Amino acid sequence: xxxxxxxxxxxxxxxxxxxxxxxxGTYSGKGMKGQNSRSGRKFMxxxxxxxxxxxxxxxxxFLAQSLDTRVVNLDILEKSFExxxxxxxxxxxxxxxxxxxxxxxxxxxxxxxxxxxxSLTFENCLVTKQAKEKIEAAGGSVKNNxxxx
Numbered sequence: 001x002x003x004x005x006x007x008x009x010x011x012x013x014x015x016x017x018x019x020x021x022x023x024x025g026t027y028s029g030k031g032m033k034g035q036n037s038r039s040g041r042k043f044m045x046x047x048x049x050x051x052x053x054x055x056x057x058x059x060x061x062f063l064a065q066s067l068d069t070r071v072v073n074l075d076i077l078e079k080s081f082e083x084x085x086x087x088x089x090x091x092x093x094x095x096x097x098x099x100x101x102x103x104x105x106x107x108x109x110x111x112x113x114x115x116x117x118x119s120l121t122f123e124n125c126l127v128t129k130q131a132k133e134k135i136e137a138a139g140g141s142v143k144n145n146x147x148x149x
Contacts, residue, residue, distance in 0.1 A: 069107045070098040074131060075114025083118040087125065116140070 019028035030037040070092075077087060080095055089108045092098045098108060110122060112130030119139035127135070127142050135142060 068101065069109050069126065070101075071109050071111055072097060073111050073113040074116045074134060077110070077120065078114065078116050078118060081118065081120055083120070086121040086123055088123040089125065110135075 016024070018024045027037065072092065076097060080097060081087060085091075087110075089098070089105050092108060093100065093105060098106060100106065107126060108124075109126040110128065110131045112128050112134055116134050116138045120135065121140060122135065122142045125142075132142055
């Protein structure tokens with residue numbers, strides 16, 4: 001015997017059709033009048049209450065943009081780079097200072113926390129005003145194709 005050959009030994013029980021005379025006539029077990037007795041009764045969906053509680057956000061795109069950048073401080077770069085080297089997102093990936101985001105090389109933003117004494121050249125990185133001042137004071141430069149922020 002195989003699964004497709006199995007058959008139940010009992011008869012299928014038909015669903016009780018309510019509201020057509022007989023013992024479940026007149027109100028059909030729904031009581032009298034009101035919203036609960038109507039056909040296709042409409043309750044307020046439970047999820048609507050949850051939706052109303054959410055704050056009015058500005059849309060999904062705003063969150064997605066903030067996740068695209070990785071932040072690096074100057075003190076980390078001071079430890080891991082030699083004087084005269086160039087710093088770009090690809091090198092930061094190789095040195096495992098930053099990670100990929102969904103398989104892509106992320107944008108990198110350099111922040112001004114910490115001290116820097118080595119002259120480094122920064123390429124294709126977002127650089128804060130404070131960080132740029134410290135880099136140039138140490139003898140470095142920023143080349144970033146219009147990415148200064």
